[in-house]
Amino acid sequence: MSWRASERLMETIAHYANFPATGVSLRQMVQFGERPSTGTYRPHITMGYLTPPGTLFRASQFLSEELPIRLAHRVQDLDNLPDGLNEMPSIRKVQEWYAQSFEELVTLPRPSLSSEVRERLMRPARRINGVDQRLLSQTTANPSVRKGQYQSAPEHTNGNGNGNGHEVGRRTAQTRRYYYPADDGQDWPPELNAYNKRFAESLEKIKRRHDGVVTTVAQGILEWKRKKQRMQIDNNIQAFLDRFYMSRIGIRMLIGQHIALLDQKQRPDPNYVGIICTKTNVRELAQEAIDNARFVCEDHYGLFDAPKVQLICQPNINFMYVPGHLSHMLFETLKNSLRAVVETHGQDMEEFPVTKVIVAEGREDITIKVSDEGGGIPRSSIPLVWTYMYTTVDQTPSLDPDFNQSDFKAPMAGFGYGLPISRLYARYFGGDLKLISMEGYGTDVYLHLNRLSSSSEPLQ
16 A cells, blocks of 8 residues: 555644754764774774764664654645646655655654663763864854745745744754764763664665665656646746755765765775865865766767767875765766767767866866867757756656666666755765856856865754
């Protein structure tokens, strides 16, 4: 029998949706996960960081409060879509996934802990290496994002129109802090470890359930476009998709990071804290993305040799980042460039113009420029590049919801999601993606990455 949301559950979701999300920066996630443990949990030097159970429990507590709020915003957002989009079967299916995940998190039984254990858990670490570490480093604003651009909840209402919900939400958000707890080296009760494991299993299940969200929402947009006989989506739906996918990146980041911290044994690399690499090597990832994009290009067009790509990058540029995010953005950008080059110059060309990838290291940003000679884009079309479901491909592929379950595997040219989603990945941790085109010649794409890692998720 298929799952259905009860009326009571929807009321609970509406209540949770009154509260704002609590943004976390990349640096905070690393600080939270990297603290070497004490006592019986001291990690072996080759093991990377091993997060102790008390710290993990505090992280589980934070997520058990934070994730339902983020999921509730998505359920409400999907319910309030304009012009009949909320009635499309695929949109309804995604809404049910979010509501079911919300229910699983809020009904997960909490452990019964003694007052002494609760007091130990709430005692923050005062000093580590002589530095006061009561709170994690402060976050900074993302210069590429307008205040409230990806905000989920209405600014001045709690859903009942009395205007004080945002204030209530703000007060609640201040009690949900992503901070260092004290792991004092003593043993923790088995209930605590059991809860950590149970919570991580729930997160794994939720993550798997939501694997197909991007393509299922895209399917819903296609259903709506066919029903309404629309060629383009309007600004309201564009803004919804930006908000929705940005939030999804955040939810999956927090879930993926937590699961990885619990099972740090799978990553013997000491440079990893969860899924974040503290020394992400830009040159290595760029070369891998180049190889992957050229392979897909050869496969798609039946070429013996795809257009060449020249990489200009110092070998030792490292910074703190999520390698999976960077690989995705580089691959999507390069795939677009190679497609433009092949289609502009023709598949029969003996030798294609070389696409250049140039990496520069600044004080604030690492910037990657992808420069192609693929004929460029007319200026009037540049805003469309950032529109979901816009594609220069003559025939948009019909999407089966099971198609392309992973975010990171894509056909050569799909349903117009590559650049808009890549820009969200860039902005999520304080960067940006920009495009400058010379019609009749080629396009330069600039990928800015915040190397300070201090920028908060743009959810406020």
